Each structure stands twice: as structure tokens, then as C-alpha cells.
Amino acid sequence: MSDSNREPDGKLSWKPGKKDLLFLAIVATVVLTLVLGSSERKTKPVPDDATHRTVSSRAACMACHGKDGVRPQPKGHVQGGQCFQCHLQPKGWTGSSK
Numbered sequence: 001m002s003d004s005n006r007e008p009d010g011k012l013s014w015k016p017g018k019k020d021l022l023f024l025a026i027v028a029t030v031v032l033t034l035v036l037g038s039s040e041r042k043t044k045p046v047p048d049d050a051t052h053r054t055v056s057s058r059a060a061c062m063a064c065h066g067k068d069g070v071r072p073q074p075k076g077h078v079q080g081g082q083c084f085q086c087h088l089q090p091k092g093w094t095g096s097s098k
């Protein structure tokens with residue numbers, strides 16, 4: 001009879017059991033769902049064309065996207081707000097430089 005297998009301070013090493021693995025799997029699933037879900041909720045980006053690369057004011061956007069514009073916002077669209085908060089700016093956007 002000897003205690004030579006015990007660690008000097010008597011601690012037992014921790015090994016993950018089935019329940020721990022299940023818990024980790026659930027946590028990973030929740031995190032993944034949140035990450036993927038939030039990216040799916042993104043709206044359509046602002047088109048990267050000559051018109052959209054230069055407009056910088058909300059009023060200018062609304063001249064075309066208001067009720068009587070060439071391309072009205074869909075019904076029930078949020079009123080007000082910063083367009084670029086939800087619609088990604090085009091890559092070559094230069095509106096703010098002036």
C-alpha cells in the first residue's frame with residue numbers, strides 16, 4: 001500500500017464528462033445561431049453606382065426614395081434614421097469628404 005500515485009497536494013485532475021460535453025455543445029450552438037442570424041438580418045447594400053457613390057444627405061436620398069421618387073422605399077419602411085446604419089455604404093463612397 002503506497003500513495004505514490006497521488007499528486008502531492010491531493011488534487012484530482014478534471015476530465016470532461018458527457019454532461020460537460022453536452023453543455024459545451026449547447027453553448028456553441030447558441031453562439032453560432034446568434035452570429036449567423038445577425039448577419040442574415042442585414043439589409044440590401046446601397047448599390048455601388050455613380051449616383052449612390054456621391055449622395056451624402058438624407059434629403060438627397062429621399063428625393064429618389066421618398067413617396068414620389070423614382071424608387072420609393074417599401075411600405076412600412078422605417079421613417080427617419082441614418083440610411084447607412086442599415087444599408088451598407090458602397091465601396092467607393094465619397095460623400096463625406098466634402
Ligand code: HEC
Nearest residue numbers: 044045046047051052055056060061064070071083084087
Ligand atoms: C438620383 C436618384 C437616387 C438617389 C439620390 C439615391 N438613390 Fe438609391 N436607388 C435609386 C434607384 C433608381 C435605385 C434602383 C436601381 C438600382 O439598383 O440602381 C436605387 C437603389 C437603392 C437601394 C437598393 C435597392 C435595391 O433594389 O437593391 C438602396 C438600399 C438605396 N438605393 C439607398 C439609397 C440611399 C441610402 C441613398 C442616399 C445616400 C440613395 N439611395 C440615393 C435612385 C437613387
Ligand code: HEC
Nearest residue numbers: 043044058061062065072073074078080081082083085086
Ligand atoms: C432601421 C434600419 C433601416 C434604415 C435606417 C433605413 N432602412 Fe431602408 N430598408 C430597411 C429594410 C429592413 C428594408 C427591406 C428589406 C430589404 O429589402 O433589404 C429596406 C428597404 C429599402 C429600400 C428598398 C429596397 C428594395 O428592395 O427595393 C430602399 C430604396 C431603402 N430601404 C432606402 C432607404 C433610405 C433612402 C434610407 C434613409 C433615409 C433607409 N432606407 C434607411 C432598413 C432600413
